Amino acid sequence: MSSYNENQPVNSSAFSELTKLEVRRAADNACWACQTPDTDVAHVIAQVDGQVQIWKEAALFNSDTDFKTIANGIALCPTCYRNFDNTADPGFIFFPTDLQFFIDFEINDQDRRRNDAGLRRRVPTAEDYKAHQLRTNTIPSDAKGGLYRCVFLKNFVLGGRFPAIMPDLCKHRTWHGNPIASLRRAFAVLGTPRVYILDKRIRDDLEKLRYLYFVADQPKPIDSLLYDMYRLTPSTTSKRPLEEEQQPSQSPSKKPKLDNIESNTNDRRPTPSNSRTHLHWVLGPEVTTNQVIQMYSPLFSPA
Numbered sequence: 001m002s003s004y005n006e007n008q009p010v011n012s013s014a015f016s017e018l019t020k021l022e023v024r025r026a027a028d029n030a031c032w033a034c035q036t037p038d039t040d041v042a043h044v045i046a047q048v049d050g051q052v053q054i055w056k057e058a059a060l061f062n063s064d065t066d067f068k069t070i071a072n073g074i075a076l077c078p079t080c081y082r083n084f085d086n087t088a089d090p091g092f093i094f095f096p097t098d099l100q101f102f103i104d105f106e107i108n109d110q111d112r113r114r115n116d117a118g119l120r121r122r123v124p125t126a127e128d129y130k131a132h133q134l135r136t137n138t139i140p141s142d143a144k145g146g147l148y149r150c151v152f153l154k155n156f157v158l159g160g161r162f163p164a165i166m167p168d169l170c171k172h173r174t175w176h177g178n179p180i181a182s183l184r185r186a187f188a189v190l191g192t193p194r195v196y197i198l199d200k201r202i203r204d205d206l207e208k209l210r211y212l213y214f215v216a217d218q219p220k221p222i223d224s225l226l227y228d229m230y231r232l233t234p235s236t237t238s239k240r241p242l243e244e245e246q247q248p249s250q251s252p253s254k255k256p257k258l259d260n261i262e263s264n265t266n267d268r269r270p271t272p273s274n275s276r277t278h279l280h281w282v283l284g285p286e287v288t289t290n291q292v293i294q295m296y297s298p299l300f301s302p303a
Helices: 017-026 052-057 078-085 099-114 126-135 163-169 179-189 193-197 200-216 224-229 242-246 258-267 276-280 289-300
Strands: 040-043 073-076 092-096 147-152
Touching: 017 040, 017 073, 040 078, 073 078, 078 092, 092 099, 092 179, 099 126, 099 200, 147 163, 179 200
Parallel strands: none
Antiparallel strands: 040 073, 092 147
16 A cells, blocks of 8 residues: 655545546535545555455455546545555544444355355445445435444544544544445554554454455465465474373372472572673673684784
């Protein structure tokens, strides 16, 4: 995904001007995240994303998916744009509120494909997600799309000086685009320290969905060579031998005495070779002149 530079201007040049207008119109000409009127159009799947091919091979995107359409655009102000596009330490993400719909959809689709190996994976589209939420009366009939969770991973809006506005900004809102694209950003956050912001139930649902997409249903691994290299053989597992498991537990007389262990530990004294001081000294107080000469004389001897 795109690299982040705090001072570089935001760039949505891959979108046509008409596409930008449509994305802004879908967001009522305001930042989708913080509602300010000064917006540009961000790529949900970044212009440079090294993982796109993997997602295509997993059939999460079609091979001919065009990421320059309104389905991959979201209107954001410059500040929210930069925090969204900072893939090393994102400050803002969004993803569907009803993750269970995507989990159930994938489980059912795996059952479908299990009966016919030639079938290609199918994932929910923006229309599928919107239709599901219309059926459950979650969104009004005139909604532009399904509901999405607006997640601020950093308190950067207005420099964090007005915390009272955050509950309103964090409310769920509709988005018109490809829900799978938003999950690309959400899955990435699972590997960052800021994942603690998410409720445990949401984290668990994201983890489960990621597992279903990339691990649970991979009859043919995307990279078979590396996949095979890292399979654990029986000799590398941590199982104890059967005869060891069948042995009765140690009698009290055979158990190691904690007092003896502690006393042996306390008797140990740090030596120059294993003490913390040794890690910080190059020429410590115990090094003799002859040792210094032996250490460094080869560096000054003529070639």
